[in-house]
């Protein structure tokens with residue numbers, strides 16, 4: 493029997509990068525996977541096929557994670573279509589970097605709404621089902637900068653710090669009902685999000701990583717599978733780094 497056999501997972505933002513890695517890894521361990529994307533329809537369709545080929549049920553949903561009502565509709569459909577919900581991975585995220593002095597209101601709001609309000613949206617939609625089942629694992633993809641802060645990323649760091657506070661509150665509110673909630677905080681992971689960094693910026697990041705390499709989506713997905721599974725039933729309310737030792 494596979495580790496996540498017959499579990500139902502929802503992953504936001506899985507058309508590429510870390511979310512895609514997580515969706516595939518959950519499926520390899522036997523979970524059925526519903527996932528969202530914003531624009532990458534062709535990629536999402538290909539991933540849906542890739543997931544189905546692993547022998548699990550899979551469904552892609554186009555969405556704006558920041559939209560409360562849309563999220564309710566999607567999560568309701570996931571529960572109806574898949575017959576339950578066991579694993580919730582809040583991964584969808586964006587950056588709109590700038591120094592505070594130059595950051596406009598739109599860049600602030602967009603990042604906070606996509607990265608932080610989106611978690612509220614999903615948890616509000618999923619909560620009733622998880623409570624009914626008296627089980628569930630919620631995993632929020634945060635960032636090391638949520639703990640450290642980062643120049644040029646005030647909006648992003650604030651969204652991830654907020655996510656960590658939300659994680660701990662959910663863990664405290666829902667723990668007695670068998671529902672766990674943890675944050676995973678990646679460091680520097682090779683995806684389209686980090687492709688925009690200059691060579692100089694990448695060099696600086698790598699100098700500060702004891703393991704001397706960037707991480708991969710697989711590195712993050714491995715921890716997500718562990719937190720989704722019964723291997724971690726006594727772990728909740730934690731923020732766990734996957735960062736090659738960059739932050740201790």
Ligand code: NDP
Nearest residue numbers: 505506507509510530531532556557584585635681683685
């Ligand atoms: P990518 O930019 O590679 O992928 C982002 C994913 O989120 C895509 O699937 C995208 O969909 C989706 N998405 C973006 N906005 C929305 C939205 N409004 N509604 C629904 N889906 C949306 O990012 P990564 O894979 O690098 O990052 C994934 C998560 O990991 C993020 O939360 C990020 O903050 C976090 N993280 C990443 C790090 C890194 O080094 N890469 C480090 C620390 C944390 P579409 O393709 O359709 O646009």
